[in-house]
Amino acid sequence: MEVTPTGQMPTGGSPVELPINAVRPPRPGRLIGAAVALFFMVWLAYTVIVNENLHWDVIVSFLMDGRILGGLWVTIQLTVFSMAIGLVLGVLAAVMQLSDNPVLRGTSGLYTWFFRGTPLLVQLIFWFNIGLVFPNFGIGVPFDGPKLIEWQANELITPFTAALLGLAINEGAYMAEIVRAGIRSVDPGQREAAEALGMSHRQVLIRVVLPQAMRVIIPPTGNQFISMLKTTSMVSVIAGAELLTVAQRIYLGNFEVIAMLIVASIWYVVLTTIASIGQHFIEKRFERGHAALGARVRRNLRPFAKEPA
Amino acid sequence: MTIMQAEPMVKIRSLRKRFGSVEVLKGIDLDVPHGQVVCVVGPSGSGKSTLLRCVNRMETIDSGRVWVDGELMGYAERGDRLHLLPPAELCRQRRPIGMVFQRFHLFPHRTAIENVMEGPVTVLGASRAEARRQATELLERVGLADRADHYPSQLSGGQQQRVAIARSLAMRPKLMLFDEPTSALDPELVQEVLAVMRDLAASGMTMMVVTHEMGFAREVGDQLVFVDGGVIVERGDPREVLAAPKNDRFRTFLGQVL
Numbered sequence: 001m002e003v004t005p006t007g008q009m010p011t012g013g014s015p016v017e018l019p020i021n022a023v024r025p026p027r028p029g030r031l032i033g034a035a036v037a038l039f040f041m042v043w044l045a046y047t048v049i050v051n052e053n054l055h056w057d058v059i060v061s062f063l064m065d066g067r068i069l070g071g072l073w074v075t076i077q078l079t080v081f082s083m084a085i086g087l088v089l090g091v092l093a094a095v096m097q098l099s100d101n102p103v104l105r106g107t108s109g110l111y112t113w114f115f116r117g118t119p120l121l122v123q124l125i126f127w128f129n130i131g132l133v134f135p136n137f138g139i140g141v142p143f144d145g146p147k148l149i150e151w152q153a154n155e156l157i158t159p160f161t162a163a164l165l166g167l168a169i170n171e172g173a174y175m176a177e178i179v180r181a182g183i184r185s186v187d188p189g190q191r192e193a194a195e196a197l198g199m200s201h202r203q204v205l206i207r208v209v210l211p212q213a214m215r216v217i218i219p220p221t222g223n224q225f226i227s228m229l230k231t232t233s234m235v236s237v238i239a240g241a242e243l244l245t246v247a248q249r250i251y252l253g254n255f256e257v258i259a260m261l262i263v264a265s266i267w268y269v270v271l272t273t274i275a276s277i278g279q280h281f282i283e284k285r286f287e288r289g290h291a292a293l294g295a296r297v298r299r300n301l302r303p304f305a306k307e308p309a
Numbered sequence: 310m311t312i313m314q315a316e317p318m319v320k321i322r323s324l325r326k327r328f329g330s331v332e333v334l335k336g337i338d339l340d341v342p343h344g345q346v347v348c349v350v351g352p353s354g355s356g357k358s359t360l361l362r363c364v365n366r367m368e369t370i371d372s373g374r375v376w377v378d379g380e381l382m383g384y385a386e387r388g389d390r391l392h393l394l395p396p397a398e399l400c401r402q403r404r405p406i407g408m409v410f411q412r413f414h415l416f417p418h419r420t421a422i423e424n425v426m427e428g429p430v431t432v433l434g435a436s437r438a439e440a441r442r443q444a445t446e447l448l449e450r451v452g453l454a455d456r457a458d459h460y461p462s463q464l465s466g467g468q469q470q471r472v473a474i475a476r477s478l479a480m481r482p483k484l485m486l487f488d489e490p491t492s493a494l495d496p497e498l499v500q501e502v503l504a505v506m507r508d509l510a511a512s513g514m515t516m517m518v519v520t521h522e523m524g525f526a527r528e529v530g531d532q533l534v535f536v537d538g539g540v541i542v543e544r545g546d547p548r549e550v551l552a553a554p555k556n557d558r559f560r561t562f563l564g565q566v567l
Contacts, residue, residue, distance in 0.1 A: 192367060193414035193473075197428040197480060198404035201396060207431055211418050286418075 058259040062250065063266065071246030072267050074160070078232045078242055079271075082167035083225050089168065090175025095205065097180055108176065115173035121234055123170055128162040128238040163235040163242075171228065178220045182213030214286045222279035229271045233264075243267055316379045317342045318484055318515040319364055324373035326359055333359050335539035336373070341484075341532075346516045348526035348547060351536035352562055357519045360536065361486050364517065365406040366399060377406060378483060404432060407477030411489040413469040415461040421472045422448060422457040428480045440479070447475040451505050467498030471505050478509075485509065487518040521566055527551055535559045 010016045048054065062068060096108035115123070131153030140147030186209050194208040233244035243264050251260040319341035326334040333356040341347045351357045362368045363375060366383045375382040382402060384391040394402070415424050425444035429435035435443075448454050451471040461469050470490055477485060487506065491499040503525050510516055510529045520526060526533050526547045533547035535556070543556045554560045 187414070189410060189412055189414040190416065193408075193410060193416070195400075196365060196367065196403060196406070196408035197476070198400045198432045199428075200400050203431050207427065208416055212416075 053258070054262070055256060055259045058256050059262050059266075062256075062260065062263045065250075065263075067246050067250060068243070068263060068267070071241060071243040071264075072271075074240065075229065075232050075242040075267075076271070078160075078163055078167060078235065078240070079225065079228045082164055082171055082232075083221075083228055085164070085168035086171025086175050086224075087179075087221070089172025090177075090179045091210075093172060093176035094179035094183060097176065098183060112173045112176050115170050120166065120170050120231065121237060124163065124166040124234060124238055127165045128157065128159065130157055130162070159235070159238050159240045162238055163232070163240045167228065167232065167235070171224065174224060175221070178217055178224070179213070182215075182217035183209055185216045186212045211286075218279070218283050218286055222275070222282070225279070226272045226275050229275060230268055233268075316376075318345075318378055319517065320374075320376040321360075321364070322374045324360070324363060324375060325371045326356075326363060326368060327371050333539050334363070334370075337536075337539075337541060339534065339541065341515060341517055344513045344515055345531040346510045346518065346529050347532045347534060348530040349517065349519045349534045349536060350521065350523070350526065350562075350566075355536045356539045357536045358488050361488050361517055361519050364484075364486060365403050365408055367408070377402070400432075404480055405483045407474075407480060407482035407485040409470070409473050409477055409485070409487045409490050411492050413461070413466070413473045413493070415469055415473055415476070417461050420458050420460055421453060421464065424461070424472055425475045425479050428476065432480070444475070444479060447478050448472070450478075450508075451475045452501070465498060466494045467501045470494065470502045474502075474505055474509070483515065485514055485516045487516065487520065489519050489521070491520065491522060523551060523563070523567055535562070537562070 093108040093111055096104040097112075099105055135153055136150050137153060137156060138147035138150035140149075190208055190212065191204055194204040199207065232240070232242050235242050236245040236248060239245055247260040247264040251257045317340040319339070321337055321339040324334055324337040325332065337360055339347070339360075349357045349360065359368060363370050364377065364382070366375075369383070380402065383394055383399065385394055385398075386392075415421075416427065419427065422441065422444045425447055426437070426440040429440040429443065430437060445454065445457065448457055451474055453468055453471055453475070456464060456468060456472075461472070464472065474490075490506065491502050494502065499522070503522060506516070506518070506525070507529055518525075518530070530547040533545065533550050534541055535543040535550075535558075537558050543550060543554065543559045550559075551563070554563055
């Protein structure tokens with residue numbers, strides 16, 4: 001390789017190599033900060049591990065306990081069902097909110113206003129005790145007309161159905177706002193293009209608007225799902241038989257309060273971790289057609305990256 | 310060969326449209342005969358795009374009448390009263406009218422061929438196989454057969470607009486509306502879109518084109534309409550009108566765009 005004194009205009013035809021092998025400036029502050037953080041974490045781990053009051057053997061033995069696993073299954077069911085119903089309610093409320101009809105808009109507004117305005121805990125207790133207000137449920141003529149079928153509230157409202165009602169209806173109110181924001185994020189030109197093809201309002205919504213709104217709806221819905229995994233623990237106030245309720249029942253018998261709470265927490269962390277991974281893949285799926293731009297930008301920013309085979 | 314038909318494809322009479330307190334169209338009368346290409350030009354804000362959007366009722370109108378192929382757009386006439394058409398009827402009226410937008414508005418979550426298939430499958434209930442066959446043909450016609458599986462974000466502006474034209478043609482329209490189809494394109498991409506439109510005009514398609522491309526209007530247009538301040542100020546054969554504009558405002562406008 002030909003070497004030219006730096007700063008001189010090269011005389012030959014071929015360009016001259018000027019490699020950069022710069023020395024990084026020292027960052028003592030950052031180094032000290034990292035050392036303090038590391039020390040703190042090691043100390044924290046040490047105190048937790050050597051602490052005899054934590055009963056790690058009990059924690060390990062109860063991790064796969066049948067009752068705990070049963071509670072875990074109820075937590076998963078409650079989360080999945082209430083999110084699914086909440087999503088449907090949310091889409092419905094959002095579409096009503098964006099309607100031209102003031103009665104539909106008002107109904108939807110009232111729903112979100114009421115269920116976001118009262119505490120979930122209150123709603124759960126209310127649904128569990130709904131029998132005090134409406135002792136019987138039936139299908140038939142409204143306004144006290146004859147009934148075809150009738151149920152007693154006490155048979156219908158188990159802790160599980162009360163929990164499902166409370167969680168799903170409350171979730172729907174929050175999902176309505178998320179879905180509404182998603183729908184509004186879609187370029188109005190998309191709707192025009194679809195309408196110019198002769199699509200009906202419903203077709204425009206299902207084929208064009210919602211699939212694009214999903215990109216905006218999915219990330220906060222993932223957050224809601226992860227939050228819901230833990231919110232189900234509120235159901236313990238009505239003895240919902242989910243993870244926390246079961247853990248509480250066990251520690252009322254064996255007095256291992258902290259150990260049982262840690263067992264429940266470990267499972268909650270496992271669930272939220274799995275949900276986060278799932279969220280990542282679903283987000284990728286709905287990036288269709290948009291991923292290309294991101295990939296191109298990244299490629300341009302790294303001009304020396306390996307070309308994909 | 311031109312077949313003279315008594316009723317024009319598009320008939321607009323005394324059309325008025327206001328946005329709030331601003332009247333953007335102040336009584337428009339216009340005929341677009343079958344198989345003709347009518348180019349609408351004018352300064353921005355003159356109401357030319359609104360005029361186009363009133364034809365397939367993307368905009369409601371405040372007074373006047375618009376007929377497409379003999380059918381009154383947006384209303385049913387019963388007795389001596391007009392009745393607003395229900396949404397399903399409006400969809401039926403829009404189906405045979407293709408529309409191409411300045412900003413393309415392709416569906417970004419679908420590939421080029423899926424964009425072209427969307428109308429036939431969703432609106433006309435065609436089978437996916439049949440729609441795919443037709444879409445492949447149309448993409449070939451606009452010169453993009455090799456881009457069928459690309460998403461819109463992977464296509465240039467000119468390619469996107471050509472896909473958008475193919476998407477409209479998939480509905481087998483009898484009338485095509487173009488709303489400044491080349492205004493959002495880089496100069497070197499304008500010609501590929503105009504070539505497709507020229508080809509379409511040669512095949513006998515009835516077209517209404519809002520454009521700033523005077524060369525296209527002169528070459529392909531059967532009629533040129535100059536809109537300014539919500540009224541048609543000058544109209545006629547594009548070659549004659551462009552060569553000897555009579556109206557002062559039109560002359561000034563041409564001085565600015567040519």
